[in-house]
Amino acid sequence: MDGKPTPTPETTPSWAAGFRRxxxxxxILAVLLAALAGILTFFFLNRLQANALPTARALVAQQDLRPGTEITVEMVETRPVPEGLLPEGHLTDAAQAIGRxxxxxxxxxxxxxxxxxSGERGSGLSARLPDGRWAIVIPAGWFASPVPQVITGDHIDLLAYLAGQPVEEAGLIVSSVEILxxxxxxxxxxxxxxxxxxxxxxxxxxxxANGFSLLILLQPEGGS
Incomplete structure (x- = not known):
């Protein structure tokens, strides 16, 4: 032994370990690039759609609505609609419909x-009459039984019967009449x-005029 220190052996850097680190x-870089690409694509498609088809805001029903319905905020929403499809007199904001x-x-x-x-020009009773129809008012006292619960737009039948006649003589005198x-x-x-x-x-x-008893029959929704 000459007392000289033993030199430390040299090592080659581990590239695999560096790559793993x-x-x-x-x-993270790949995720950020993918997110950036998605955002750019979204804005590009929106811009392309806006340039290709001009739109305007319109109030749209979110569900089927029957005549006589009072509009609430849950029933409507504003959406962009192609301008070429918008009819004259369309509403543009929920405040124009809620409560009506x-x-x-x-x-x-x-x-x-x-x-x-209701309440708009041109929407009076005469404007709401279907073609070939006239409005008639019938007191509830004319009917042989109480009037069932109804709403505007329901349809009824009227059954007529003359006291003392065979029951076979009873029959419908009007059918599927709309309640205005x-x-x-x-x-x-x-x-x-x-x-x-x-x-x-x-x-x-x-x-x-001839003393017939009238029975009112409420049709199921969608007709008989």
């Missing part, structure tokens, strides 16, 4: 119009406003 960095009553049926995703509601409105509570109205043809009006008048 950098893996989290590469993963519909006089026409509205389907889900349909744009709401001023003319769909009513006075009083919906579960106990004082009178009904109906949309009838001239022939149906004559049949009701004849039955009433």
């Amino acid at each position: 950098r893996i989290p960095f590469y993963i 009553m519909l006089i026409a049926p509205v389907k889900a995703n349909e744009v709401l119009l001023n003319s769909d509601f 409105g009513f006075d009083g509570a919906s579960d106990h109205p004082d009178q009904l406003t109906l949309a009838v043809s001239i022939e149906e009006a004559v049949a009701i008048l004849y039955a009433r």
Whole structure:
């Protein structure tokens, strides 16, 4: 032994170990690049769509709505709609509809119009009459039984019977007549406003004048 210190052996750097240490960095970088690419694609497609098809805000029904429905905030929302598809008189804000009553049926995703509601010009009773129909008001006292709970837009049948006659003589004198409105509570109205043809009006008048008992029948939703 000459007493000289033993030199420390040289080692080659481990590239595999260095790569493993950098893996989290590469993963984070890949995620950030993917997110950036997604954001850029989103803005590009939105810009492309806006340039290709001009839109405007419109108030749209979120569900099917029946005549007589009072609009609440949950029933409507504003959406961008292609300008070329917007009808005249469309609403643009929920405040224009909330608390108002519909006089026409509205389907889900349909744009709401001023003319769909009561209280607008051109939406009076005469404007709401179907083609070939006239309005007639019938007091609840004309019927042989209480009027069932109804809303505007319901349809009814009227059954007539003359006391003392065979039961086979009872029959419908009008069918599927639309209720345009009513006075009083919906579960106990004082009178009904109906949309009838001239022939149906004559049949009701004849039955009433000749002492027939009238029974009102409320049709199920969607018709009989």
